[in-house]
Amino acid sequence: MMARHEPCPPVSTDSGIPVAPVYTARDVDGGPAALAARLGRPGQPPFTRGPYESMYRGQLWTMRQFAGYGSPEETNTRFHFLLGRGQTALSVAFDLPTQLGYDSAHEMARAEVGRVGVAIDTADDMVDLFAGLPLDEVSVNFTINATAPIILAAYLVAAERQGVRPDQLKGTLQNDILKEFLARKAYVFPPEPSMRLVADVVEFATGVLPHFNPISITGYHAREAGCDAVTELGLTMASAVAYCEELTGRGLAFDTFAPRLSFHFATTLDLFEEVAKLRAARRLWYRIATERFGAASPAAARLRFFSGNSGTTLTAQQPLNNVVRSTIQCLGAVLGGAQSIHVMGYDEAFGIPSEDAVTLSLRTQQIIALETGVARTADPLAGSFYVEHLTDEMETRAADVLAKIEAAGGAVRAIEQGLPQRWITEAAYRAELDVAAGRRAKVGVNTFVAEDGGPEPDLFELDPGIAERQVARTGRRVAARDGAACARALGRLRQDANRGRNVLPPLIESARAGATVGEMSETFRQAFGEFREPSPW
């Protein structure tokens, strides 16, 4: 039987922007002079063409594969493995108990220890995680949000033990709680105290961590949860506005913290639309930063971003097809001017990636960087009638999404009402119905389906003894610490949490004294309460 497939691709983009059969100069609004003003030069306002003048000629993007599982030692082994194969920075995946502030011994934690990331219970675990990895040299990304201030404190203590000063540290703390409420769902505390914790981190970092991004404002997860590229961009900007208002509301000058804001977008398969989105993101942020927040220095209005490939585009059916999908997504991120990139493993529809799969992901980045020549010149698609048209459309439509969120009272209020969450869920359902009906092609799923599904990849297996060992080790460390000093530090944390002081100093003191992630989180749970999601319908 012939496989079912459409002879023509759909006539609109993934986000529903209508696409003409051909584009000409007439499709570019305002003619060449107006376009030149909308573009600027790379490294110059409005940064449409990239945040830096020389782009990848000056420095290639950072190849940063997201990694973590099991104990700190096991993840440390994978970090060394990745760096040994030419990865240029680290990105830590934490397990769910760490993300949600439970020690490995907690009853809610036991089944989840070390599964989707590394288990971190104490600052000692963080020391083990970075054994043999000099933190003044290697840039580290931390995908952590509800417990971001606690993990930052543990990282600072680990650096201290290596003899590395805070001003030598480089990397990124995700620290974007709004997208947890929106999509990723690893929230703990209610929105208001959560916003305060985010701001505590940024405020603290602005003084002492000049080379570290204390937040990565993210549209990626909303996209993965189901929304389209336009909504992804609009929601990211809405979150950015909310954080900046929180920070300027504390009396911080925009130009002091804005240069270290970083962003995170998905790059999926609709290649030109994705490139357009990334270019539009820079221009839209420039407008917001200058017009709304009065950015004075160009660096305060210059958007830099990390791109993650989309996991939802990967299929369990015919998994080798995912190599092709990931390659195109990585190319899109490069053409869009990403500062760092993660490429998904082809086996991630089944579990966390095997060593072979992560090596192939890294090789994908290296081949694109070194063999294809796409990194030779900045913003190579600039001036394409089609890409410029899409970039303009993206900017306009994403600004409309931002306006809708603002009409609902801004990102925090809109999220409390469940408004953007409903957009995301409804879009996910529509997309699934489109796949089921064959309106949206997925090779191997609804077209060109293989009889036997193809060979099963050799999957990663987690050591089943991990939870028990981690619980025992933390128990030994807790027994060995100075209990009175730890209790004093936690007491100060409680006081400062209740009195509205910045929680970073007492968190660092607590982490240094051997307090666990669970104890520090419990202090916040008592001070702030816990969030329960409103009904999704």
Place this chain on the structure above:
Amino acid sequence: MGPPRIVLAKPGLDGHDRGLKVVAMALRDAGAEVIYLGLRVPVADIAAAAAAEDAAVIGISVLSGAHLPIAQQLLAALRAAGVEAPLVVGGTIPPRDAGALRRLGVAAVFAAGAPLPGVVESVLRLASPEVAAR
């Protein structure tokens, strides 16, 4: 007799709820009554809800890799609550674990990428009185 009542929940700590919500909407559109319990629901609460709601099918989704211990605990909780309705499990389930889940007593397993119409059809078949009577 009313529409089949289906209890859906995310146990454990995993927050990936896209798949479960899509299944909830599809089941609703297919005429089922869906009781959606939300995120991080303890297994005892799922069992209690299944008993109180007289569920015809219980469905959970786990994308963290913790599906085996969670399914085991939930099946025990369902037995303790006297619930005989079938349990179905979806999520990031490697092929080797699908058989293990069935051997534990899970009625159907839907790995990532399972086509939506097939999921809905299986759940509704499990919910039909003819199947329940067997």
